[in-house]
Each structure stands twice: as structure tokens, then as C-alpha cells.
Amino acid sequence: MKNYSGKRVLVTGGAGFLGSHLCERLLTEKHEVLCVDNFYTGRRTNIAHLLNIPLFEIMRHDITFPLYAEVDEIYNLACPASPIHYQFDPVQTTKTSVHGAINMLGLAKRVKAKILQASTSEIYGDPVVHPQPETYWGNVNPVGLRSCYDEGKRCAETLFFDYLRQHNLRIKVARIFNTYGPRMHPNDGRVVSNFIMQALRADDITVYGDGSQTRSFCYVDDLVDGLIRLMDSPDDFTGPVNLGNPVEFSILELAEKVINIIGSKSKIIFKPLPSDDPKQRQPEISLAQKFLKWEPRIPIDEGLKKTIVYFESLQ
Ligand code: NAD
Ligand code: UDP
Ligand code: UDP
Numbered sequence: 001m002k003n004y005s006g007k008r009v010l011v012t013g014g015a016g017f018l019g020s021h022l023c024e025r026l027l028t029e030k031h032e033v034l035c036v037d038n039f040y041t042g043r044r045t046n047i048a049h050l051l052n053i054p055l056f057e058i059m060r061h062d063i064t065f066p067l068y069a070e071v072d073e074i075y076n077l078a079c080p081a082s083p084i085h086y087q088f089d090p091v092q093t094t095k096t097s098v099h100g101a102i103n104m105l106g107l108a109k110r111v112k113a114k115i116l117q118a119s120t121s122e123i124y125g126d127p128v129v130h131p132q133p134e135t136y137w138g139n140v141n142p143v144g145l146r147s148c149y150d151e152g153k154r155c156a157e158t159l160f161f162d163y164l165r166q167h168n169l170r171i172k173v174a175r176i177f178n179t180y181g182p183r184m185h186p187n188d189g190r191v192v193s194n195f196i197m198q199a200l201r202a203d204d205i206t207v208y209g210d211g212s213q214t215r216s217f218c219y220v221d222d223l224v225d226g227l228i229r230l231m232d233s234p235d236d237f238t239g240p241v242n243l244g245n246p247v248e249f250s251i252l253e254l255a256e257k258v259i260n261i262i263g264s265k266s267k268i269i270f271k272p273l274p275s276d277d278p279k280q281r282q283p284e285i286s287l288a289q290k291f292l293k294w295e296p297r298i299p300i301d302e303g304l305k306k307t308i309v310y311f312e313s314l315q
Contacts (some may be wrong), residue, residue, distance in 0.1 A: 004055060005030040010071040010113075012063050012104060013078035015042030017183050018118070018176075020050075021224050022075060027053055029228075034069060038062040040092075041080045046183050063100035064092075067107055073231060074115040076104045079153075081120075083146065083274065084189035090148035097152030098159070105163045108170075116172040116231050117160050119240060121281055122150045123175060131248075131282035134175065134240050144276045157240060164238060172230050172237075177244025177283045181220030181303065182310030192217065195255055196304075196311045199264035209273030211252030216282045218245035219303035222296035229292040237291050244283035245296040261304055 009026050013019040014035030019042065026033050027050060035047060035058045050056045061067055063078045079096050080086040086093040101117065108115040124132045125140030140150045163169040180192035187193075198205045226243040249257070255268050288294045 002030060004032065007031045007073065008034065008071045010034045010036060010069060010074045012036045012074070012076050012100070013042065013118070015039060015044065015047050015058070016077065017046070017081070017181070017185065018179065018220065018223065019077045020046035020183055021181070021220050022077070022227060023047060023050060023056065025224050025228065027055055030055065033057070034059065034071060036061045036063065036067065037078065041082070041085050041185060041188065043185070063103055064095045066103050069107065070111055071113050074104055074108055074113050075118070075227065075231070076101065076115060077118040079118070079149075082185070082188035082190045083149075086149040087145055093148040094152040097149070097156045101156040101159045105159060105169065109163065109167050114170040114172070114231065115160075116174060116227065117156055118227075119157055119173050119175045120149075120153050121175055121177040121242070121244065121283065122146065123154050123157065124281075125150060126276060126278045127280065130280050131246065131284040132242070133284040134242055134287055141276050145274075146276045170235050172233070173239040173241070174227055174230055175240050175242045176223065177218060177242065177281065178215045179218045179220055179223045179244070181307050184307070186311060186314055191215070191251060191254065192304075192307065193311070195258040196262070196308055199258050199262045199266045200308070200311060200315060202265045204269040205255045205259065205266045206271050207251055207255050207268055208271050208277065210270065211255065211268075212250050213273070213277060214248050214250050214280045214282065215254075216245050216248045217254075217300055217303070218243070218296050219298035219306070222298055226288060226292065226294045229294050233292055241287050241292070242283040242285050243288060243294070244285065245300075246283055246285055247300060248280075248282040249300070257300070258304065261301065262308060
């Protein structure tokens, strides 16, 4: 096998949860990978095992500032993703989504790179259409606590499509639904990491609201596979395309599942529901099935077991 594919790929947010898995996968395909991250929520430990690979390079940089690099493809993942982190400095969250997208699109335009945006199911807000197809425009509060993230990501999508229309850029937009796996930040407050950490420590499991709200969880390897297929798809397939696992659970069911798999003594307790917390979420993935020949393969029990092994190793 060749030692280098000849392709130079920029991954913004490459030291984060999804980004680190993506960098790893791109390196196994022998691409040169430039990982750009300001380490806001990303961690060096996520990419420490990649540092001695000659095709890998890491740059500390905040994408709200211009970036000059020569690359063939850009995966724009930089943005805090958990509600605790993106609400900590909401103005910076919007700047990262909007100014960051403008800079990365400007870079793509200058070097004629193909560019993929990590968008989100949050652009559907608290959806009244279920499951959510890409044609649904969403139900988003523009002035709430989640708006910095939801509206920032919506504006980034607008920018991507305007750079396509105005400058003929090669763009790809992935709407990522809840994804979990090893290297999630143990303290980022997301439900999978919270429940596993609580169950491992035999602490109470904190279900917000009555736990009847639903989510659909995709294992990270499946998601990364979808992102790469999207990047490699023909230029006329831009998305937006949903990437996620359509198997839907209530949060209470997830809590019970985690307790059972770990065999934990934890008890479930109920806490207030955060504001604007979506009541239901499930991706409609027929577009990805048809155009990317993609669908998730890893069932929740298997994915949770792999994730639990990771969190145990942190204890
Ligand atoms: P993460 O917080 O682990 O990773 C985000 C990375 O971006 C971190 O390494 C962080 O340090 C970096 N970053 C943040 N602001 C930056 C800036 N201004 N400049 C440079 N780097 C910056 O989150 P994740 O779960 O890996 O999410 C990655 C992307 O995927 C995000 O854009 C997120 O919105 C999107 N996404 C994730 C999920 C999910 O379930 N994990 C769902 C939908 C969308
Ligand atoms: N930009 C960048 N790297 C580049 C080219 C552009 O970061 O290699 C930034 C640049 O600073 C600008 C943004 O991308 O603010 C948008 O660039 P574009 O060329 O689309 O717009 P303009 O420079 O005309 O405002
Ligand atoms: N949640 C919960 N307990 C927790 C953390 C989250 O019940 O300790 C709930 C949260 O209210 C939401 C769901 O789990 O309904 C998913 O939350 P997460 O923050 O992981 O993702 P998002 O809300 O962005 O989908």
C-alpha cells in the first residue's frame, strides 16, 4: 500500500470527540491531516497517539481568525457541541459557527478545496415533524439559551449554500444527530457520558424531566464513515443530509440500559428539564441510504459497551 494518498485534509476541531476519530480514520487512508484546534473543549490526549505519525500535524488556532493553509479538503467540525460548553460563552459559540464558517469558506474558495460542514439536528429545534427529514425547516427559538448554537449552525448552513450559489464552491452539509463513543468529554454534561460516569461511580442517575423525551444515538465509527462517504460523494450531492441512527429511545430507557449493562447499584432520580429541550428526535435517513449507501451498523448495546470500557479506563 502507498504511504501517502497525495491528499491534504484539514480537520477543524480535530482534537475533539468526533474530530479525533475522523483524523485517525483519514490517517489510516494515508491522507496528510492538518488538525486545527483551539483546545476549547478538545484535549491533547484525544490525539496523543497520532502525534508520531509523519502525515499528521497539529496547529493551535481559533477559526474565528483567518487561516492560511494549502489543502484539498476541509472538514469543519470546530464548535463546542454539548449544551454546558456551548452555553458557557454563547457569543463565542456564535462567532465560531459564523465567523469560523466564513473563514473556512474563504480558505476553501482561495485554494479551491472541497468543504464539509458539521451541522446538527439542533437546526430542527423542538421538531413538530417526526422523524425529521431534510426538507423540514425546523422549530427553533431564536432568543433562548440554545439559540447561540442552533442559530449559529443554521447561519453556517446559509453561508455554505450562498458560497455554493455565489462562488460555485464544492460544499457538503451533514446534519449530525446525537453521537456517542470513546473520547467524549467525561464532564461535558451530555447524556451518554453523564449516565455512564454516574453508573460507574454508583452515583444517582440524573434524568431531566420525566425522561419521556427521546433521542436516537449513533456510534462514532458509523458517523465518521458517513462523513467520509459524504466528502467522497459526487460534487452535485451537497446535502444537507441527515447522519444519525434512527433507532429511537426515551431518556429513561437509556438510563435503565446503562444501569443494566454496567450492573450498577445507581438509582434513577429526576431533575428539572432544561429550557427548550427538544421532546423528540429521530433522523429520517433515506437520503443518506440512497446517495451515500450509508446506514449505521453498530447497535446501541455494542456501542455502549465500547464506550463504557473507555470511561472505565479513565477511572
Ligand atoms: P467537541 O466539543 O468534542 O469538539 C469540538 C472541537 O472544536 C474541540 O476540539 C474544540 O476545542 C474545538 N473548537 C471549538 N471552538 C473552536 C474554535 N473557535 N477554533 C478552533 N477549534 C475550536 O464536540 P464533538 O462532539 O466532537 O462535535 C464536533 C462537531 O460536530 C461540532 O461542530 C458539533 O456541533 C457537531 N455535532 C456533534 C454532535 C454529537 O453528538 N457529538 C451532534 C451534532 C453535531
Ligand atoms: N480567509 C482565510 N483564509 C484564506 C482566505 C480567506 O481565513 O485562505 C478568510 C478571510 O480573512 C475572509 C474570509 O475568509 O475574512 C472570507 O473570505 P472571502 O474571500 O470569501 O471574502 P472577502 O475576503 O472578500 O471578504
Ligand atoms: N439529559 C438527562 N440527564 C443528563 C443529561 C442529559 O436526562 O444527565 C437529557 C437532556 O435533557 C436531553 C437528552 O438527555 O433531553 C440529551 O441531552 P444531551 O445534552 O446529550 O444532547 P441534546 O439535548 O443536545 O440532544
